Amino acid sequence: MSLFDEVIERRGTACLKYDFAVERGKPKDVLPFWVADMDFRTPPAVIEALVERSRHGIFGYTGIKEDYRKTVVAWLKNHHGYAPAQETLTVTPGVVFAICTAIRAFTEPGEAVLIMPPVYYPFANAVKDNLRRLVECPLVEKDGRYQMDLADMEQKIKKEQVKLLLLCSPHNPVGRVWRREELTQLAGLCLRHDVIVVADEIHADFLRPGHRHQVFAALSPEIAQNTVTCTSPSKTFNLAGLQVSNIFIENEKLRQKFRRTLRRTGYDEPNTLGLTAAKAAYDHGNEWLQELLAYLEENLRRTRVFLAKEMPLVRLIEPEGTYLLWLDFSRLGLTDEALNKLIVEQGRLWLDAGHIFGTGGENFQRINIACPWSVLEEGLKRLAQCLPNGK
Ligand SMILES: Cc1ncc(COP(=O)(O)O)c(C=O)c1O
Numbered sequence: 001m002s003l004f005d006e007v008i009e010r011r012g013t014a015c016l017k018y019d020f021a022v023e024r025g026k027p028k029d030v031l032p033f034w035v036a037d038m039d040f041r042t043p044p045a046v047i048e049a050l051v052e053r054s055r056h057g058i059f060g061y062t063g064i065k066e067d068y069r070k071t072v073v074a075w076l077k078n079h080h081g082y083a084p085a086q087e088t089l090t091v092t093p094g095v096v097f098a099i100c101t102a103i104r105a106f107t108e109p110g111e112a113v114l115i116m117p118p119v120y121y122p123f124a125n126a127v128k129d130n131l132r133r134l135v136e137c138p139l140v141e142k143d144g145r146y147q148m149d150l151a152d153m154e155q156k157i158k159k160e161q162v163k164l165l166l167l168c169s170p171h172n173p174v175g176r177v178w179r180r181e182e183l184t185q186l187a188g189l190c191l192r193h194d195v196i197v198v199a200d201e202i203h204a205d206f207l208r209p210g211h212r213h214q215v216f217a218a219l220s221p222e223i224a225q226n227t228v229t230c231t232s233p234s235k236t237f238n239l240a241g242l243q244v245s246n247i248f249i250e251n252e253k254l255r256q257k258f259r260r261t262l263r264r265t266g267y268d269e270p271n272t273l274g275l276t277a278a279k280a281a282y283d284h285g286n287e288w289l290q291e292l293l294a295y296l297e298e299n300l301r302r303t304r305v306f307l308a309k310e311m312p313l314v315r316l317i318e319p320e321g322t323y324l325l326w327l328d329f330s331r332l333g334l335t336d337e338a339l340n341k342l343i344v345e346q347g348r349l350w351l352d353a354g355h356i357f358g359t360g361g362e363n364f365q366r367i368n369i370a371c372p373w374s375v376l377e378e379g380l381k382r383l384a385q386c387l388p389n390g391k
Pocket of ligand 1: 036096202203240245
């Protein structure tokens with residue numbers, strides 16, 4: 001039995017995934033596979049570090065010291081071949097927070113920000129909530145593989161005078177791990193038209209065998225000068241509630257602008273326990289991560305087998321990374337509304353309906369497989385049972 005087979009009760013911990021079904025309009029007894037956190041305990045070394053820090057008992061204001069910066073840079077260097085200077089790091093309470101900050105720092109109200117849907121839905125909200133203009137350049141799917149539409153993008157960048165682009169790399173929800181060549185082309189386009197890139201690389205540590213994450217800023221020094229790189233241990237080690245992400249901005253001017261905007265929020269000092277956890281995770285969590293990746297790979301294999309046998313009409317978009325699966329239900333011939341109703345009301349499941357990820361998401365569902373296989377299997381069984389014509 002694997003460490004990750006243990007079913008840990010999360011109900012009663014005020015966790016978004018399990019404890020907010022009714023508040024969010026779902027039946028009380030739904031089995032959740034939606035929000036992107038995991039049902040696994042963080043590595044033992046992280047728990048120990050948190051307990052030890054907690055025993056000290058004083059949780060006053062805390063800052064970033066050199067050892068923290070060193071640890072974060074060492075992780076990026078060892079895992080992804082990117083070694084930015086330590087002083088280019090700014091800690092924020094989250095990646096979404098950093099994206100909103102970047103939007104406010106580098107664009108004016110009414111200016112255009114480009115996204116590539118279907119994509120993590122807070123991207124669109126961050127643009128709209130900050131009163132910027134949303135420009136969509138939908139990904140194009142061919143034979144189960146999504147690609148960027150660079151010709152469409154160039155036209156829109158020119159026509160709409162796009163100032164900022166939000167890149168999701170690896171891409172949530174379609175699971176693409178963008179290749180170096182693809183990113184190089186995108187970067188060329190952005191440099192030609194003076195578009196700053198915010199690269200959200202939060203899923204970078206979840207790579208399937210044979211795939212490698214290309215840090216966007218590591219493509220070239222010129223591209224690094226045009227990029228905000230968002231990283232975080234929160235997905236990798238299941239620390240989202242501790243609110244720490246690490247943002248690298250190599251361009252001095254952009255960095256100072258970002259930091260000034262951050263200060264204006266009044267929230268520019270980090271969470272004490274978040275820093276403790278992040279450092280311990282990066283210092284001691286690698287072995288655990290490798291075991292986790294193997295477990296997720298097996299969950300994926302079993303899901304693939306289950307789908308082929310029990311729901312052959314449901315099409316799995318084969319992921320290259322992340323623990324989020326993108327499933328296409330269009331061959332069932334249901335309306336998107338009917339599909340969502342069936343899944344929630346008959347299946348008693350809480351997945352993320354594809355349409356929330358924007359254009360191209362209709363008739364898809366996103367399912368989070370970062371849970372014990374027994375839980376995932378129960379979810380898949382419920383799904384198979386609720387579909388009238390899954391076969
Ligand atoms: C692509 C992407 N970016 C950001 C986040 C959230 O990051 P944070 O909790 O640091 O704001 C998520 C969580 O699902 C995500 O998938």
